[in-house]
Structure formats: C-alpha cells, structure tokens
Amino acid sequence: MRITQGTFSYLPDFTDEEITAQIQYALDNGWPLSVEFTDDPHPRNVYWEMWGLPMFDLADAAGVLMEVNACRQAYPGHYVRLNAYDATLGRQSTMLSFIVQRPPEEPGFRLDRQESADRRVRYTTHSYAVERPAGERYPRS
Amino acid sequence: MTSSGFAMGSRTHAGEPTTPPEEPEPELLPQDATVDLGDVRRETGIDEVLDSLDRELVGLTPVKERIREVAALLLVDRTRARFGIASPRPNLHMSYTGSPGTGKTTVAIRMADLLHRLGYLRRGHLVSVTRDDLVGQYVGHTAPKTKEVIKRAMGGVLFIDEAYYLYRQDNERDYGQESIEILLQVMENNRDDLVVILAGYADRMDEFFRSNPGMSSRIAHHIDFPDYAVSELEQIGCMMAEQVGYRFSEGAEKALHEYLVQRKRQPRFANARSVRNAVERARLRQARRLMDGAEREVGVAALTTLEAEDLLASRVFSAASGKDTMDPG
Numbered sequence: 257m258r259i260t261q262g263t264f265s266y267l268p269d270f271t272d273e274e275i276t277a278q279i280q281y282a283l284d285n286g287w288p289l290s291v292e293f294t295d296d297p298h299p300r301n302v303y304w305e306m307w308g309l310p311m312f313d314l315a316d317a318a319g320v321l322m323e324v325n326a327c328r329q330a331y332p333g334h335y336v337r338l339n340a341y342d343a344t345l346g347r348q349s350t351m352l353s354f355i356v357q358r359p360p361e362e363p364g365f366r367l368d369r370q371e372s373a374d375r376r377v378r379y380t381t382h383s384y385a386v387e388r389p390a391g392e393r394y395p396r397s
Numbered sequence: 398m399t400s401s402g403f404a405m406g407s408r409t410h411a412g413e414p415t416t417p418p419e420e421p422e423p424e425l426l427p428q429d430a431t432v433d434l435g436d437v438r439r440e441t442g443i444d445e446v447l448d449s450l451d452r453e454l455v456g457l458t459p460v461k462e463r464i465r466e467v468a469a470l471l472l473v474d475r476t477r478a479r480f481g482i483a484s485p486r487p488n489l490h491m492s493y494t495g496s497p498g499t500g501k502t503t504v505a506i507r508m509a510d511l512l513h514r515l516g517y518l519r520r521g522h523l524v525s526v527t528r529d530d531l532v533g534q535y536v537g538h539t540a541p542k543t544k545e546v547i548k549r550a551m552g553g554v555l556f557i558d559e560a561y562y563l564y565r566q567d568n569e570r571d572y573g574q575e576s577i578e579i580l581l582q583v584m585e586n587n588r589d590d591l592v593v594i595l596a597g598y599a600d601r602m603d604e605f606f607r608s609n610p611g612m613s614s615r616i617a618h619h620i621d622f623p624d625y626a627v628s629e630l631e632q633i634g635c636m637m638a639e640q641v642g643y644r645f646s647e648g649a650e651k652a653l654h655e656y657l658v659q660r661k662r663q664p665r666f667a668n669a670r671s672v673r674n675a676v677e678r679a680r681l682r683q684a685r686r687l688m689d690g691a692e693r694e695v696g697v698a699a700l701t702t703l704e705a706e707d708l709l710a711s712r713v714f715s716a717a718s719g720k721d722t723m724d725p726g
Contacts (some may be wrong), residue, residue: 319552
C-alpha cells in the first residue's frame with residue numbers, strides 16, 4: 257500500500273531534477289529546509305528523525321540535495337522527507353513537506369477494532385511494518 | 398506576505414495554467430554554420446562586468462588579464478556547446494595572493510558576478526569565510542561546520558580569506574587539517590556547484606601550498622595581486638573621495654601625492670585600505686576646520702572640498718622625519 261503523506265504524494269515519485277526544482281522553489285521563497293527520515297510511517301507519527309539540523313542561509317538546491325543523498329545512503333530502506341519551513345511572523349509553519357524516498361515494498365496498515373464498554377468500538381491503525389524491530393522493517397533493495 | 402499558492406483558501410490559481418512558458422530547447426547548429434562571438438558577448442552581458450572592472454578598479458593589470466582569459470574561455474565553451482562539441486567543465490578554483498588592501502575581496506565579488514553571467518555558477522553569490530567559520534573547537538565539530546559553509550556557498554563562490562590559518566604547522570592535531578580535507582574533496586567532486594577562492598598574503602600562502610600540495614594542484618588559477626604604484630593610489634584616493642561626495646582641491650592632490658610617498662615607506666602600509674583611512678581622517682579634519690573656522694557661512698564648495706591642510710596635518714609627515722608611529726593617519 258503506497259503511503260500518501262505530505263505534498264505531491266499522489267504523484268509518481270519525483271526524480272532528482274524534480275526534487276531540485278522543488279527545493280529551489282522553497283529556497284527562493286526564503287524557507288529553510290530540513291531532511292527527516294523514519295521507518296515508522298504511521299499517520300500519527302508526525303515527528304520523524306532529523307537528519308542533521310535544518311539548513312539555513314542556503315542559496316542553491318545542490319546543498320540540500322547533497323544532504324538528501326547522504327541520508328538516502330545511510331538509511332536505504334527508510335522513508336525520507338523534506339520539510340520547508342516559513343519562519344516569517346504570522347506564518348511560522350511548515351510550508352512544504354514531501355517524501356523523497358520510500359522503501360521498495362510498503363506492507364501497509366490494517367484496521368484493528370477493540371470492543372470496549374457498552375459495545376463501543378475503538379479503532380486502531382496497525383502498521384504491519386512495525387511488527388518487526390526498528391531497522392529491519394523494510395527489506396533492503 | 399507573498400502569495401505562495403499554498404495559503405489556505407487561496408485557490409484562485411487552480412484553473413489557470415501555472416507552468417511558465419517553456420524555453421525552447423536550443424537546437425544544435427549545423428557543422429558549417431558560423432556564430433558571431435560579438436552577439437554571444439552581448440547576450441551574456443559580460444562586457445558590462447568587464448568594463449565596470451576596468452572603470453572601478455585601478456591598476457591590477459595581471460588580474461584583469463586573467464579574468465578576461467577566463468571569460469573568453471567560458472564564452473568559447475558556450476559557443477562550442479551550441480555546435481554539440483562537449484567541453485569538460487574547466488577547473489576554476491583560484492588563489493589570490495597579494496599584500497593587504499590590493500583588492501582581493503573586491504575582485505572575488507566581481508568574479509562571482511562574472512561567472513554567474515557566463516552561466517558557470519547558478520546563483521553567483523559570494524560566501525566569505527575565515528578559519529573561524531570552518532574549523533570547530535572540539536573533535537567532531539569541524540566536519541559539520543565546514544559542510545554547512547560549503548552548502549551555503551553552493552551555486553556561488555566560497556571565498557576563504559587568509560586561508561593559511563587553516564593549516565597550523567606547529568600543531569599536528571589541529572582541526573584545520575580536517576577542514577582542508579573536506580574542502581579538497583568538495584573542490585574535486587562538486588566542481589559544478591561551487592568555485593573556491595583562497596586569498597591571503599603571498600609569502601604565507603606559498604608556505605600553505607607547500608605543506609598542502611593537494612590543495613595547490615587543485616587550484617588552476619594562482620593570481621598575484623601587485624602592490625599599487627603611488628599614481629594608482631592617488632587615483633584610488635580621488636575615486637574614494639568622489640564616492641562619498643568629496644573632491645580634492647589642487648593643493649590637496651599634491652598633498653595626497655606627498656602623503657602617499659611618505660606613507661608607503663612606513664610600516665603597516667595597506668595599499669588601498671590605507672588610502673581609505675587617509676580619506677576618512679581628511680574628512681574629519683575638514684569637518685573640524687569648518688566648525689572652528691571664522692567663516693560662519695559655508696557653501697557646497699566648502700563642504701565638499703578637501704584642502705591641502707586637511708592632509709598635511711597628518712602624523713605621517715611628522716613621523717617621516719624619524720619616529721615610527723603606531724597608527725599614522
């Protein structure tokens with residue numbers, strides 16, 4: 257099951273040129289970018305691991321792409337995403353966030369139903385990938 | 398706030414075509430075609446940069462020569478590409494050596510602009526750093542620091558001022574070495590992304606390159622900035638005064654010449670920077686002369702003219718007779 261999180265997630269995966277163009281768009285708007293990765297793509301897991309600090313004062317996309325590639329190399333079977341943050345007063349929020357790497361096979365989620373008091377049902381999204389320990393959740397391609 | 402298209406509720410652009418008009422892919426020229434190099438020059442607008450270089454920078458003939466050569470090479474490469482002849486990207490890392498105040502930083506800024514116009518650099522900005530910005534304070538601090546600076550400089554020029562401080566001969570555990578190694582790697586692998594310019598005083602740079610042969614061989618252009626002659630310094634002084642809205646009277650011009658002859662002989666002479674200081678002090682003295690003067694009414698001429706006495710009051714002239722002053726002005 258293909259995970260759809262962040263911007264562009266319904267599009268086919270971006271090539272490096274397309275990623276570079278998006279990075280440049282963010283930089284031209286004055287948004288610093290940061291790289292994050294995880295192997296637990298649960299929709300409620302919003303805080304992914306940071307790959308280094310956010311990158312400030314960059315002018316060109318090549319620097320960001322260098323970090324993306326370094327992260328891809330270090331964590332091949334993981335999700336990697338790029339966040340662009342607008343720090344201007346009144347905005348102060350993530351303006352753009354998209355996945356730049358995903359594992360080759362994504363097992364997806366199942367819905368768990370739990371009976372609780374008074375025949376109420378609690379629902380949980382269960383990620384198949386998380387059944388395995390961290391670091392071994394996705395087969396390395 | 399700029400309209401970004403991501404703002405909530407701003408869906409007005411949704412229907413419009415958002416893709417910019419695509420640039421037509423330049424077609425390869427047939428083998429028997431000819432190209433007017435003059436047109437290519439005009440397109441890139443490099444003449445503008447080269448002319449302003451000639452106009453605004455006094456002297457520095459060898460530097461200007463080399464810049465013209467580089468510009469010509471990149472221009473020819475561009476034209477070759479239109480015929481489909483692949484030319485490898487030239488190595489444009491440079492080292493600028495010369496005495497203090499010979500215009501190394503100024504030329505580096507112009508160089509960034511020039512390379513941007515020629516399409517060699519994508520952004521053409523200049524990131525000026527010294528040892529502090531590259532070398533960390535403890536183990537494991539240097540690499541991220543250097544990499545961050547390199548990332549910032551990507552698409553432009555990384556200007557390392559007083560580069561020889563990166564390498565400390567007397568301390569082999571100095572973190573500067575680590576920084577140099579990362580720089581070397583980037584200079585080799587990311588040639589498309591940035592140009593590294595090392596700058597410093599000639600003798601110490603020579604020593605630096607001697608202890609880091611890898612660095613020396615990765616730099617294609619070693620450009621030496623000559624000291625200015627007195628006449629050139631005079632010209633610089635007049636231009637500097639003009640930039641801040643002053644002019645030298647005839648007597649003052651003579652005094653400036655005399656001042657520079659004397660100052661050049663004294664220690665800690667920093668070429669154009671000394672001239673700038675001289676102009677600054679002359680401005681101070683002129684202001685004081687006007688305030689203390691008997692004349693209450695002043696016109697534009699009086700306000701903008703530096704007189705000979707403004708310069709002659711300098712300690713350079715009293716020191717010329719023998720003593721060395723710490724801070725001649």
